[in-house]
Amino acid sequence: MGFSQIINQEPAKAQLVADLTAKHFPSYLFVGAAGVGKRTMAVVLAKALCCENSTYDACDECYRCQAIERLSYPDVRIIYPVPPGATENDISLLLKNYAWGKLRPESPSNGSISIDRIRELKYEMGFRPIAGRRRVFIVIDADKMTNEAANSFLKTLEEPQVQTSFILTTERSSALLPTIRSRCQPVRFFGIPKSAISDFLEKKFSASKEIARIAADVAEGSIRRALDYVSNPEQFLSDEVRILFEQKATIATNLSSLSLKLSEIPIRSLVNSFLFVYRQTLLAKLGFETYYSKKCQKLVDPEETISLEQVAAKLESLLSTLSDTELYLNKRLFLHSILVRYLA
Numbered sequence: 001m002g003f004s005q006i007i008n009q010e011p012a013k014a015q016l017v018a019d020l021t022a023k024h025f026p027s028y029l030f031v032g033a034a035g036v037g038k039r040t041m042a043v044v045l046a047k048a049l050c051c052e053n054s055t056y057d058a059c060d061e062c063y064r065c066q067a068i069e070r071l072s073y074p075d076v077r078i079i080y081p082v083p084p085g086a087t088e089n090d091i092s093l094l095l096k097n098y099a100w101g102k103l104r105p106e107s108p109s110n111g112s113i114s115i116d117r118i119r120e121l122k123y124e125m126g127f128r129p130i131a132g133r134r135r136v137f138i139v140i141d142a143d144k145m146t147n148e149a150a151n152s153f154l155k156t157l158e159e160p161q162v163q164t165s166f167i168l169t170t171e172r173s174s175a176l177l178p179t180i181r182s183r184c185q186p187v188r189f190f191g192i193p194k195s196a197i198s199d200f201l202e203k204k205f206s207a208s209k210e211i212a213r214i215a216a217d218v219a220e221g222s223i224r225r226a227l228d229y230v231s232n233p234e235q236f237l238s239d240e241v242r243i244l245f246e247q248k249a250t251i252a253t254n255l256s257s258l259s260l261k262l263s264e265i266p267i268r269s270l271v272n273s274f275l276f277v278y279r280q281t282l283l284a285k286l287g288f289e290t291y292y293s294k295k296c297q298k299l300v301d302p303e304e305t306i307s308l309e310q311v312a313a314k315l316e317s318l319l320s321t322l323s324d325t326e327l328y329l330n331k332r333l334f335l336h337s338i339l340v341r342y343l344a
């Protein structure tokens with residue numbers, strides 16, 4: 001129960017249980033890649049901090065533990081990035097996606113945590129916890145706070161807080177204000193080993209051995225990526241993208257008809273497929289054998305003449321493309337540029 005539900009991350013669990021046992025309640029910064037259990041751990045820690053039956057873990061049976069799981073406990077709040085122009089209604093609808101047991105949504109690339117959210121947090125802090133002994137604020141992707149929000153939040157962190165705990169999560173701690181980082185105790189989250197991921201998929205999702213193995217292979221340590229694969233393997237290497245690579249030679253002559261055809265596919269999944277192919281190629285070049293690596297190396301580089309640096313450069317530019325996709329209003333123009341840059 002409680003912490004034991006989380007796959008791996010033993011050093012993080014040990015650190016948190018030691019703090020709880022010593023009644024030491026710092027502000028935490030959970031740092032690690034996407035899909036390794038930061039949000040889940042934050043919810044378990046919130047339960048342990050509020051639980052009626054335990055002081056160092058969640059019992060999962062008391063009213064508070066259960067209400068926190070449903071995200072309906074008044075003293076535990078989750079703050080997360082929202083896209084620009086989101087209404088209060090949009091924001092509360094988004095909250096459902098952060099519920100326990102759900103794969104939390106990927107942060108919108110243009111999303112942010114606004115000063116308004118931090119003001120609400122401060123307002124609530126003016127009162128005593130409503131139901132229990134502690135109040136917990138979980139700030140997901142804390143690096144997405146706007147400057148104004150981050151500076152205002154910093155002031156809160158600097159003031160001594162009674163009965164209030166903060167848990168911040170981030171994939172990029174370097175993007176946080178150094179002064180926020182230094183006020184928090186860092187807790188590191190690591191990539192989850194393949195065997196733990198495939199076990200989890202077989203036991204909890206009744207995935208077949210074969211599917212679980214491939215998913216663990218492509219997951220790169222992230223449970224979220226593994227589950228993404230199980231729910232939609234196509235998005236990792238769609239047939240359309242595979243065919244594109246296989247027919248590279250004819251692309252220059254068919255650019256217009258091809259980009260028309262591809263315009264049916266969401267740009268993000270197209271870029272993700274390209275990323276997947278180049279990642280697997282990179283792994284093959286580095287000598288790591290995975291289910292796909294051979295296949296993808298042959299797609300990108302049948303003669304094996306492209307250098308490691310060239311593959312790395314394409315990966316890097318694809319990654320920056322991914323964060324720009326919303327900016328490409330002219331989808332066909334964007335598709336043209338993708339085709340020419342990555343398949344030529």
Ligand SMILES: [Zn+2]
Pocket residue numbers: 050051052053054058059060061062063064065066
């Ligand atoms: Zn409990």
